[in-house]
Amino acid sequence: MNQERPNPDVLLARVRAEESKRSEGKLKIFFGANPGVGKTYAMLETAHEQRRDGEDVVIGVVETHGRPDTEALVSGLEVLPRREVEYRGALLHEFDLDGALARRPVIILIDELAHTNAPGLRHEKRWQDALELLKAGISVYTTVNVQHLESLNDVVARITGVRVRETVPDSILERADDVELIDLPPDDVLQRLKDGKVYVSDQIKHAVQNFFTKGNLIALRELALRRTAERVDQQMEVYRRDHAVIRTWPAADTIMVCVNMKPRGPRLVRAARQMAAGLHAKWIAVYVQVPRHIGLPQQDRERLSHTMRLAERLGAETATLTGEHVARELLNFAHRRNVTKIIVGKPVRTWWKEWIFGSVVSDLIHQSGDIDVHVMTGDVGEGEPLVRRTFRRTSGLPVYGYAVLGVLIATAIAWAMFPYFGSANLIMMYLIAVVVVAIRYGRGPSVLASFLSVAAFDVFFVPPYFSFAVSDIEYALTFGVMLIVALVISGLAVRIRQQADLAREREQRTAVLYAMSRDLATHRGTPVLTRLAVRHLRDVFDSQVAVFLADADKRVRIQLGESLYFEFDPKESGVAQWVFDHNERAGIGTDTLPGAKALYLPLVASTGPIGVVAVRPKDAGSLLNSEPVHLLESLVNHIALALERTRLSEEAHQAHMQAETERMRNAILSSVSHDLRTPLATITGAASVLIEEHGRLDSSARLELARSIHREADRLDRLLKNLLDMMRLEAGAVRLSKEWHPADEIVGAALARLEGRLHDHVVATVCPADLPLVLVDGVLFEQVLINLLENAAKYSPSGSTIEVFASASGREIMMEVADRGPGLPAGEETCIFDKFYRGQTARDGGVGLGLTICRGIVEAHGGRIWAENRRGGGASFRLTIPLVERQPSIEAEQAEVKPV
Known part of the structure; x- marks a missing residue:
């Protein structure tokens, strides 16, 4: 086997992945095209084999649908009891996940993985139950039909006309350790259906008319076979990558067509398309960009771009490679992609040109190994004559003038050196001039400089001087060597320059991708991302750019504010919509x-298109080449992913906020139900007594009942007010109306409102007269002091002293409310500001929102609030508010008051 040393990074990643899965269970999927092929039957047979081998096998859930053969296989295996769930008056029997985790078998059977669980269970889908079992180390055997795969849902709906509502993510199939295809011909499936081996008799007629048609079964079978083949192909690619197998494995044909800037490119592409269609193979169109292609005419570049677009339109994957050796780059790419056939154009040069300059086709044939190389003939006369190609002008006329100037300068320097140095040193001056011209101005001027250098050396420094005649025949060899060396050096210099230009282009593309990726990754929000995308695309392509995003009705709209950068024509909106x-x-x-x-390109995310990017370049021809278009497509893909990430983040945040709102609503209802009922019961009872016993009550009793009603109504009012304030703070609906206020006035206003509630306590205030003014919302800040004072009165004994301090230090003002109550429990100095936290020593009820509201208001002003125990007993609540450096003066305030 032709192998090389595996890539250590790839091998390490593979080992880590296997290590992380070692503690998990194994997932085996019995995969079929449709119901009735025998997936459940095969799963039960395999379970019996595992049972005979001594494995602990348990049935979690198996749907027999009344089939006797299947029910017979269930017997002999332990079956976990189902969990009963009541839903809309019906009693449902679902898989018991907790029972399976408690039983903890080695293997558990779970039928119909795409099933939706009844509401109230831990997971919405049965495949989520399977994932939890796998993480717990329990192996799972399950069944899946091809129509339940999420990626094929739309395809199945178009084929069968039936939209499958229960789906399984494709990642489940990819995560499976083993997939066993259970296949059955359509005719056999229909016969099983007629025999009642798939559904009960009353469902057969409906199934045959709606789903189980022969055409549907054939199409679903092909989908299942292709999906299984793709999985096997992926497994083979992983094995080849892990074991560094470079030899082609022709398990499935992959065709690669090699194109360049010659006119025969479209013909090669069409031939590759026909071959791929005949072999049902995937195909790739590849172009290798070498340094010498950088300076080629625009006509050749447009021809290449047309060829690549033709390949894409015919369904090929396109790739652009860069390198010095075309054949080597093509073969390396072919081995990486497991290419089995290469299509290349037949060379049109004569044999002696190939012998001198080499041949890509010959290199491919000799170095391809197991890969088949198909050489296709080109059009007659498409080759360019050597003389025309050699003397083709590659630069503008002024540049050739610089070549002449360089030779003249070298001649002047050599003339000054002539009396003191030999001919070899003079030749060096000309070679330096040739190198400089080659580096600065390219191949054409350097070739001209080479010939002019030989001519100038002959005229000025070889006797007889100032003529092309040569007195010594040995100088002919000198001229020949000088010309060859000059041409070689100029060629090497030009090649180095071209390589540097090519590397610079790659670096620029990489820098552009990195800059956009960095900006898109560090910012959030659709408006911000679209502005960044427009700015980057506008700078890179020197174009007007606009981003269209789809609304809820699938209509694309240009983003607000981008009309400044894009001359929008309403007629163009139809193109964007298309x-x-x-x-x-x-x-x-x-x-x-x-x-x-x-040029309009779709913004395609993982869920489908989400918008369109429009690019209007100043030079329409700049987007005719494949390289800029490929770069643009890469940037557009980055933009689409960033926009999708933002959308998903916003949806997740919205879902989180809804969940938090629901949680808070439930918490409020459970926390305040008693506190709401208590004052209402007192008010209702006192009012009933007043109504029913009005004539028998004396004035003092009626007054006491009225006071009780007023007290409880006031308590209820404070409770509801706290709830409403907390809801406003949570929703961010609080708007600050800041004005300048003296600190002592805010303290006095709060004490005045609490005069009745503080009558059992002594209140001492310390507010220096020279305190600076504070810029706060007076109503809200007064509420903070009221809540703190009420809290102090609630937790401190009657007759004790409540102290209020105010002081200024540095750039903030501090206020403190201190009492002589029992103090704060150790470790709870922070949690007392949490919602619904209530102390155990309160003398009257509450819902625990007062301090939470205080913290919200203080933080909205840019301050902070905390609590601590006092020496000698009691608690102290302190808050700080930042001071504004520019304080208003009394004179300025008086000047603003105009007499009426």
Whole structure:
């Protein structure tokens, strides 16, 4: 076997993956095209074989559908009891996941993996139950039909006309350790259906008319066979990669067609398409870009771009490689992709040209090994004559003038050296000039400089001087060697320059991809991402760019604000909509709607197209080459993934917020139900007494009942107000209306509102007169002090002192509310600010939202709040609010007041 040393990084990743799966159970899927092929039957037979081998096998759930043969195989195996779930008045029997985890067998059988569980169970789908069993180390045998695969859902619906609602992710099939295809010809399936071996008799007629038609069964069978073949092919590729197998394994044909800038490219592409169709093989169109192709005419580049687009339109995968040796790059790519056949054009050069310059076709034939090489003939006369190719002008006329100037400068320097140095040193000056011209101006000027250098050396430094005559025949050899050396050196210099240009282009493409990937990965939000995408594409392609995103009705709309960068024509919106609907590019440089003013490419995410990118270049020909288009497609793919990631993140955040809202609603209902009923019961009872016993109550009793109603109504009002404030804070609906306030006024206003509730306590305030003004929302900040004072009164004994302090230090003002109550339990200084936290020593009820509201309001002002125990007993609640450096003056405030 032709093998090389495996890639250690790939091998290490493989070992790590296997190590992570070692503690998990094995998943075996019995895969079929449709119901009735015998998947459950085969699974039960395999289970009996494992049972005879001593394995602990248990049936978790098996659907026999009343088939006697299947029911007979169930006997002899342990069956776990089903879990009963009541749903809409019906009693459902579902798979008991917890019972399976508690039983913990070695192998468990779970039929119909795509089944949807009844509401109320841990997982929505049965395949999720299977994943949990696998993670617990339990092996799972299960059954899946091809129509249940998520990726084939639309295909099956188009074939059968039936939309399958229960699906399994393709990752389940990819994760399986073993997939066994259970296949049965369509005629046998129909016969089993008629014999009642698939469904009970009353369902047979309906099934035959709607799903079990012979055409549907044939199509589903082909899908199942192809999906299984793809899995086997993936396993083979993994094995070849892990074992570094470079020899082609012709298990399935893969055709590679080699194209270049010659006119025969379309003919080769069509021949490859016909061969691939006949062999039912995938095919790839490959072009190798070598350094000398950089300076080729625009006509040749357009021809190559047309050939690559033709290959893509005919269904080929296209690839552009870079390198110095064409045959070597093609064969390396062919071995990586397990290519079995290579199609290449027949060389049109004569034998002596191939002997001198080499032949790609000859190298492919001699080095291809097990790969078949098909040589296709080209059009007559498509080869370019050697003389025309050699003397084809590769640069503008002014550049050739620089070549002449370089030779003149070298001649002047050599003339100055002539009396003191030999001929060999003078020749070096000309060679330096040739190298400089080759590096700066390319092949054509360097060839001209080589010939002019020989001529100038002959005229000025070989006797007889100032003529082309040569007195010594030995100088002919000198001229020949000088010309050959100059041409070789110029060729090497040009090649190095071309390689540097090619490396620079690759580096620029890599830098562009990296810059866009970095920006898209570090930013969030659809508007921000679209602006970044437009900016990058506009800078890279020197174009007007717009991003269209689809709305809920699948209509694409240009993003707001991008009309500044894109001259939008309403007629072009139809092109964008067509691209989105058909998931194909259109516009400039394509065969679809080529009259459009821009190139439109779909933004394709994992779930399908989500929008369209429009690029309108200043030079329409700049997007006719394949390289810029491929770079553009790569950038568009990055944009699509970033937009999809943002959309999924927003959906996840929205789902999280909905879950949090639901959780909070449930928590509020469970927490405040008692606190709401207590004051309502008191109010209702006191009001009933007043109504029923009105004539028999004296004035003092009526007054006491009225006070009780007022007290409980006030308590209920505070409770509801706290709930509403908390809901507003959670929803972010609080809007601050900041104004300048003296700290002592805010404290005084809070004490005035709590005068009745603080009558059993002594309140001491310390507010220096020189405190700076604070920029706060007076109403909200007053509520903070009210909640803190109420909390102090609630937890401190009657007659104790509640102290309120205010002071300024640095760039913030601090306020403190301290009491002499029991203090805070150790370790709960932080959790008291959590929602629904209530202390155990409170003298009256509450829902535990007061301090939470305080924290929300203080943090909204940019401050912080915390609590700690006091020396000598009691608790202290402190908060800080940042001060604004520019304080208003009293004179300025008075000046703003205008007399009426």
